[in-house]
Amino acid sequence: MLSELLAGAMPLVPRPIMRRIAGRYIAGETQDEALAKLTELAGKGYSGIFDILGEGAGSEQHARNAARDYESGARAIAAAGLDAYISIKPTHMGLTPTDDSLALELYSHLARVCAELGLFLRVEMEDHTTCDGTLRIFEQLRGRFDAVGIVLQSRLLRTPQDIADLSPTQLDVRLVKGIYIEPEAIAHTQAAEISDAFVAAARDLIARGGVRLCFATHDGALGDRLIALVQEHGLAPDTYEFQVLLGVQEPLWQRWRSAGHAVRVYVPFGPEWRSYSQRRLGKNPALFKAVLRNLLPL
Numbered sequence: 001m002l003s004e005l006l007a008g009a010m011p012l013v014p015r016p017i018m019r020r021i022a023g024r025y026i027a028g029e030t031q032d033e034a035l036a037k038l039t040e041l042a043g044k045g046y047s048g049i050f051d052i053l054g055e056g057a058g059s060e061q062h063a064r065n066a067a068r069d070y071e072s073g074a075r076a077i078a079a080a081g082l083d084a085y086i087s088i089k090p091t092h093m094g095l096t097p098t099d100d101s102l103a104l105e106l107y108s109h110l111a112r113v114c115a116e117l118g119l120f121l122r123v124e125m126e127d128h129t130t131c132d133g134t135l136r137i138f139e140q141l142r143g144r145f146d147a148v149g150i151v152l153q154s155r156l157l158r159t160p161q162d163i164a165d166l167s168p169t170q171l172d173v174r175l176v177k178g179i180y181i182e183p184e185a186i187a188h189t190q191a192a193e194i195s196d197a198f199v200a201a202a203r204d205l206i207a208r209g210g211v212r213l214c215f216a217t218h219d220g221a222l223g224d225r226l227i228a229l230v231q232e233h234g235l236a237p238d239t240y241e242f243q244v245l246l247g248v249q250e251p252l253w254q255r256w257r258s259a260g261h262a263v264r265v266y267v268p269f270g271p272e273w274r275s276y277s278q279r280r281l282g283k284n285p286a287l288f289k290a291v292l293r294n295l296l297p298l
């Protein structure tokens with residue numbers, strides 16, 4: 001309840017204060033700031049993910065502008081020789097629950113650019129209304145380009161079937177719990193069920209074979225279960241990695257890295273940081289508590 005009230009009050013927080021709070025989680029407003037953060041992380045042994053904050057493009061022009069900015073980012077990453085890739089929300093490329101066409105066009109262009117540059121591209125997953133469209137786009141891209149990956153959410157009851165239905169034989173999957181609060185009829189709602197489903201999805205993906213697994217989580221207990229799974233199956237270190245969000249649970253990244261597990265850091269940035277953060281917190285107020293807990297001795 002408190003976090004819902006606080007999240008609702010966010011628009012009232014003055015911009016400089018919000019900027020200071022967000023500064024821990026967001027690299028800045030410009031591509032140069034994102035590149036500088038990726039370079040700093042590379043110096044500490046972490047590979048990176050380049051993410052321009054934004055979703056729900058709203059207009060075709062907005063989606064085309066976002067795709068142009070991603071292309072510029074991909075070229076800058078390649079020029080800097082960084083171990084990083086671009087990761088894109090489908091609605092930022094114009095996907096809607098009823099129309100895949102613009103998003104498919106823009107992702108296809110970016111996948112071609114990334115293939116030429118030798119970079120990877122990740123198609124992210126948003127709420128359940130866009131899952132089918134996102135998987136259709138992924139399948140079409142993956143039919144033409146190798147270095148394209150997808151995200152699957154353990155919260156969603158459909159995920160085991162999605163794993164069974166994915167057609168590429170070689171896959172690169174980011175597994176997440178899922179940030180969107182979904183209706184009970186289609187999703188696990190208890191934390192323990194979501195974690196169990198995460199481990200079960202990882203097990204299913206390993207059983208398929210030919211999968212590179214990215215465990216995107218800051219849940220140390222879940223991480224321990226995933227490491228046990230990796231060891232049980234004798235996975236080679238280059239066939240899996242942990243992925244984390246900038247500013248969240250850094251001691252955990254260090255623990256994983258020093259134990260020999262690769263860790264890749266998601267670096268979000270962009271001029272839309274404030275409205276994006278407000279929308280995210282409004283949709284999932286529990287996040288606000290996590291942010292406060294990280295910042296204050298609560």
Ligand SMILES: Cc1cc2nc3c(=O)[nH]c(=O)nc-3n(C[C@H](O)[C@H](O)[C@H](O)COP(=O)(O)OP(=O)(O)OC[C@H]3O[C@@H](n4cnc5c(N)ncnc54)[C@H](O)[C@@H]3O)c2cc1C
Pocket residue numbers: 124125126151153176177178179180216217218219220243244245248249265266287290291293294
């Ligand atoms: C690299 C990466 C990419 C992602 N991509 C997607 C995606 O494409 N689609 C999607 O639905 N979800 C995505 N997510 C979000 C994911 O689904 C979860 O909502 C998020 O990671 C929180 O779950 P958790 O596994 O860390 O466990 P939790 O149990 O939620 O968190 C564990 C602990 O981490 C801390 N924590 C977690 N998240 C935050 C935060 N944002 N700020 C501050 N502290 C936090 C809290 O202290 C919490 O106690 C991504 C996450 C990561 C790390």
